[in-house]
Amino acid sequence: MTAIITIANQKGGVGKTTTAINLSAAIAHRGKRTLLIDLDPQANSTIAFFESGEISASMFDVLSETRTPMANIIKPTKDPNLFVGPGRLALAKLEQVLAGQFDAPYRLKDALAPVVKDFDYIVLDTPPSLGILTVNALVSSTHLVVPIQAAYFAIEGTDDLLETYERIRARPNPGLKVLGVVITLFDKRTNISRDTHGQIRTVFGEVLFKTKISKNVRLEESPAYKETILTFAPKSPGAVEYKKLAAEVIQRVEESRVARHAEDAA
Numbered sequence: 001m002t003a004i005i006t007i008a009n010q011k012g013g014v015g016k017t018t019t020a021i022n023l024s025a026a027i028a029h030r031g032k033r034t035l036l037i038d039l040d041p042q043a044n045s046t047i048a049f050f051e052s053g054e055i056s057a058s059m060f061d062v063l064s065e066t067r068t069p070m071a072n073i074i075k076p077t078k079d080p081n082l083f084v085g086p087g088r089l090a091l092a093k094l095e096q097v098l099a100g101q102f103d104a105p106y107r108l109k110d111a112l113a114p115v116v117k118d119f120d121y122i123v124l125d126t127p128p129s130l131g132i133l134t135v136n137a138l139v140s141s142t143h144l145v146v147p148i149q150a151a152y153f154a155i156e157g158t159d160d161l162l163e164t165y166e167r168i169r170a171r172p173n174p175g176l177k178v179l180g181v182v183i184t185l186f187d188k189r190t191n192i193s194r195d196t197h198g199q200i201r202t203v204f205g206e207v208l209f210k211t212k213i214s215k216n217v218r219l220e221e222s223p224a225y226k227e228t229i230l231t232f233a234p235k236s237p238g239a240v241e242y243k244k245l246a247a248e249v250i251q252r253v254e255e256s257r258v259a260r261h262a263e264d265a266a
């Protein structure tokens with residue numbers, strides 16, 4: 001069974017895209033066939049791999065009325081295990097395009113169905129909102145990962161995300177699970193980071209991944225070179241931490257499968 005993981009937090013600048021890119025690369029590095037889907041109109045996950053001239057069709061074409069098959073837009077990367085479903089600024093129009101369409105929240109799930117079996121992991125990068133694109137991601141997913149920046153007021157707003165999550169679990173996607181919360185942009189030298197780490201641990205407890213992603217300039221630089229941290233700076237803290245996070249993610253996904261089998265058997 002393919003693990004489909006939404007990376008979401010309606011705040012911008014908390015490390016969603018950086019996590020989507022480098023977690024996908026680190027999962028692929030462990031030999032899993034991985035598809036990174038960019039649902040953010042800003043398309044930062046896409047630009048981290050391709051020049052804009054290299055993108056013809058995007059997730060917009062898949063989700064809008066043209067219903068371009070997903071298989072037609074998936075692009076290979078330099079890593080043979082890593083593929084990208086590109087995003088584009090046009091995605092910003094989707095809210096209007098889909099308004100009033102009864103199947104609006106299910107477009108992505110339907111589009112993914114024919115390609116899901118081709119991948120072990122699918123990672124969805126989402127925009128900083130809880131609009132139709134993030135809802136499509138959550139309806140399609142098996143798991144949710146929430147990056148939280150180690151900064152004051154970091155937890156504010158996660159209520160809204162968790163409420164959306166519960167609503168999606170209640171009806172369209174009861175199988176959805178929170179895989180974990182990951183602290184990003186952590187700076188161990190600052191009191192802010194230490195304080196917020198404690199606060200986040202109190203609120204989220206066991207859900208928090210053991211791995212924290214430190215603030216590291218190499219993570220900021222790598223997209224400009226069209227590389228993930230694994231090839232751009234393989235020994236940097238960012239590469240080491242995203243590899244550790246990938247190991248934790250894979251372990252939790254496998255544990256959740258065992259738990260699900262046990263539930264099914266009971």
Ligand SMILES: Nc1ncnc2c1ncn2[C@@H]1O[C@H](COP(=O)(O)OP(=O)(O)O)[C@@H](O)[C@H]1O
Nearest residue numbers: 012013014015016017018185214215216219220
């Ligand atoms: N661990 C990190 N260390 C340093 N810079 C980071 C780190 N994570 C993200 N950034 C930078 O912070 C900015 C916001 O990160 P991004 O992943 O785009 O967040 P989001 O997708 O949530 O808006 C980007 O410029 C990114 O390069």
Ligand SMILES: [Mg+2]
Nearest residue numbers: 016017040044
């Ligand atoms: Mg982003």
